[in-house]
Amino acid sequence: MSTTPDAPAVDTSRSYQEADPSAGLAKSGALARLLAPIRTHLVICAVLSSLSAAAGIVPYIAVAEIARIMLEDPTGAHSAIWTWVGIGAAGASVWLVLLVQSSRVGHYADAAILHDLRVRIVRHLGALPLGWFRLAGSGRVKRAMTGDLEEMHEVIAHALGQLTGAVTVMAVGTGYLFFVDVRMTLIALGVLGLMAVCYRVSMRSMTTHMNRLTAADARISAASVEYADGIQVVKTFGTGGRVLRRFDDAVDEHTQAFAAWVAEVRYSSAAARLFGSEMAVLTAMTAAGLTFVDHGSLGVADLVAFLVVAVGMPNSILPAVTASQGVRKGRMGAANIERLLARPPLPEPELPRAPSGHGVEFDRVSFSYDGVTTAVDKISAVCAPGQVTAIVGPSGAGKSTLASLLPRFYDVSDGAVRIGGVDVRSIPSAELLASMSLVFQDVALLRDSVAENIRIGRPGATDEEVRRAAAAAHIYEVIEQLPDGYDTLLDAGGGSLSGGERQRLTIARAILSGAPIVVLDEATAALDADSESAVQDALATLATGKTVIVIAHRLHTIAGADQILVLDNGRLAERGRHDELLARDGLYARMWAAQEGVLA
Numbered sequence: 001m002s003t004t005p006d007a008p009a010v011d012t013s014r015s016y017q018e019a020d021p022s023a024g025l026a027k028s029g030a031l032a033r034l035l036a037p038i039r040t041h042l043v044i045c046a047v048l049s050s051l052s053a054a055a056g057i058v059p060y061i062a063v064a065e066i067a068r069i070m071l072e073d074p075t076g077a078h079s080a081i082w083t084w085v086g087i088g089a090a091g092a093s094v095w096l097v098l099l100v101q102s103s104r105v106g107h108y109a110d111a112a113i114l115h116d117l118r119v120r121i122v123r124h125l126g127a128l129p130l131g132w133f134r135l136a137g138s139g140r141v142k143r144a145m146t147g148d149l150e151e152m153h154e155v156i157a158h159a160l161g162q163l164t165g166a167v168t169v170m171a172v173g174t175g176y177l178f179f180v181d182v183r184m185t186l187i188a189l190g191v192l193g194l195m196a197v198c199y200r201v202s203m204r205s206m207t208t209h210m211n212r213l214t215a216a217d218a219r220i221s222a223a224s225v226e227y228a229d230g231i232q233v234v235k236t237f238g239t240g241g242r243v244l245r246r247f248d249d250a251v252d253e254h255t256q257a258f259a260a261w262v263a264e265v266r267y268s269s270a271a272a273r274l275f276g277s278e279m280a281v282l283t284a285m286t287a288a289g290l291t292f293v294d295h296g297s298l299g300v301a302d303l304v305a306f307l308v309v310a311v312g313m314p315n316s317i318l319p320a321v322t323a324s325q326g327v328r329k330g331r332m333g334a335a336n337i338e339r340l341l342a343r344p345p346l347p348e349p350e351l352p353r354a355p356s357g358h359g360v361e362f363d364r365v366s367f368s369y370d371g372v373t374t375a376v377d378k379i380s381a382v383c384a385p386g387q388v389t390a391i392v393g394p395s396g397a398g399k400s401t402l403a404s405l406l407p408r409f410y411d412v413s414d415g416a417v418r419i420g421g422v423d424v425r426s427i428p429s430a431e432l433l434a435s436m437s438l439v440f441q442d443v444a445l446l447r448d449s450v451a452e453n454i455r456i457g458r459p460g461a462t463d464e465e466v467r468r469a470a471a472a473a474h475i476y477e478v479i480e481q482l483p484d485g486y487d488t489l490l491d492a493g494g495g496s497l498s499g500g501e502r503q504r505l506t507i508a509r510a511i512l513s514g515a516p517i518v519v520l521d522e523a524t525a526a527l528d529a530d531s532e533s534a535v536q537d538a539l540a541t542l543a544t545g546k547t548v549i550v551i552a553h554r555l556h557t558i559a560g561a562d563q564i565l566v567l568d569n570g571r572l573a574e575r576g577r578h579d580e581l582l583a584r585d586g587l588y589a590r591m592w593a594a595q596e597g598v599l600a
């Protein structure tokens with residue numbers, strides 16, 4: 001917990017790392033909890049589909065009874081036949097009406113709850129610390145909004161009805177058959193029971209195999225994305241073979257995992273299919289039935305009842321098998337969604353305070369991503385308005401982490417970050433973010449026009465203001481030469497803009513926003529000399545009169561900074577101006593010598 005007096009109480013024990021998806025919270029019961037608001041609808045849907053299934057079996061019973069009447073008294077009056085025809089037709093009508101009603105109620109409840117969950121997820125995402133998105137990635141968000149919700153949809157709109165329907169068909173069907181002949185019914189149930197046993201055997205190690213397949217799937221996706229994202233590097237440096245090998249390995253692993261599963265379950269699943277088929281029930285009923293008829297212990301009419309009703313039962317059981325797998329997936333989807341909704345949101349201040357000024361202070365700031373390893377360790381520094389503070393250090397020293405504590409991508413584990421004397425945790429997050437321009441190296445452009453991409457900095461800005469910002473960011477001429485000028489559509493990758501041009505576009509956005517604090521992560525990728533100097537000029541314009549914090553990778557770009565913080569292994573190793581640090585002959589001097597050596 002912070003030792004500083006103005007630090008609001010927050011839970012610093014939180015870990016920002018995404019929990020293992022297979023880990024426990026809400027693993028069981030998540031589906032029931034998330035569906036609680038539509039429980040009544042689900043009960044109605046289940047009752048309707050159960051009644052519908054019961055009505056659906058009536059026509060089969062009617063056919064069997066008509067056959068009985070005709071076989072037992074072929075020459076008699078057949079008025080009872082018409083009664084059964086009526087009962088059968090009524091059963092079919094009720095089946096259809098109730099089926100439609102149950103589907104209507106299920107889909108209505110499904111649409112309502114999924115809409116509700118989508119809104120909850122989006123609101124929750126809006127309240128999560130921005131750092132979470134960096135760690136979890138867009139894949140996690142996409143999975144929640146599409147795959148996980150779709151799996152819940154399957155349960156609500158389809159699986160529930162199929163399962164209740166199957167149970168009812170079994171109950172009503174066997175009830176009627178027991179009434180006709182107990183021995184034949186037990187034989188029919190025996191065949192279906194064998195199917196259940198074989199199915200259970202084939203599903204015994206499903207979780208292990210599914211986990212292996214899911215892991216292989218994830219590796220295939222990662223290798224594909226890695227290949228597509230890094231296609232330029234891959235082709236330029238001829239490392240395509242290595243990346244493709246990772247892809248091939250992942251595909252091989254997937255194939256092997258699948259083959260191992262198939263090899264293990266091939267007999268049990270084939271047997272389950274066999275015993276669950278109409279063919280198996282028909283064979284068993286015919287063989288046993290004819291034997292009993294031969295011995296005179298079963299009437300032909302009773303045999304017909306089994307051939308009509310018992311043989312039809314597998315038809316409703318097979319969809320229920322698929323439905324039970326759907327329920328399993330739905331439970332996993334619900335657990336994922338519940339886990340996402342359980343991520344703690346960024347705490348908003350109970351007593352918001354307004355900063356007086358825009359000086360930034362890091363006061364004995366510590367931070368750990370996992371609650372174990374310290375990424376930033378007791379760093380103190382003051383970044384005055386109108387001055388440029390550069391953060392430098394070897395890779396992994398904690399530069400980006402320290403800077404990301406200012407916009408509260410993560411909250412400090414200890415100490416405090418202040419703006420204008422106020423702890424950032426006491427400033428409402430919308431105001432906090434509005435007070436700073438963040439220019440990161442993973443330049444974020446939207447799929448929109450050039451003008452709109454700049455206007456994000458200040459949505460109400462006029463075209464003229466957008467143009468002035470573009471001019472100040474030294475990107476004006478580049479835009480003028482684009483096919484549709486400011487109306488040219490960009491894609492998320494920036495379309496035909498170069499790396500330096502994309503950076504200047506985001507600098508124009510930051511200039512337009514006029515935010516008094518600027519945090520920028522210098523591009524690690526080397527730009528060509530012209531682009532580099534254009535970016536430097538743009539940054540100089542952006543920085544005028546502002547509190548500027550630069551995460552620098554190339555030291556010569558920040559040699560003129562007012563203050564340089566040299567981080568090493570999460571600690572502040574040195575601080576001072578360029579000349580002072582060179583004179584100290586420490587880490588900075590060594591890094592400088594190394595970079596100059598490369599440049600020389």
Ligand SMILES: Nc1ncnc2c1ncn2[C@@H]1O[C@H](COP(=O)(O)OP(=O)(O)OP(=O)(O)O)[C@@H](O)[C@H]1O
Pocket residue numbers: 135369370375393394395396397398399400401402
């Ligand atoms: N998302 C994360 N989860 C866990 N640890 C992380 C995460 N991001 C960074 N770290 C760890 O925190 C430490 C500081 O990383 P950070 O990215 O802040 O360093 P950096 O100086 O900015 O490095 P670079 O110059 O390579 O970008 C490193 O040990 C890094 O491995």
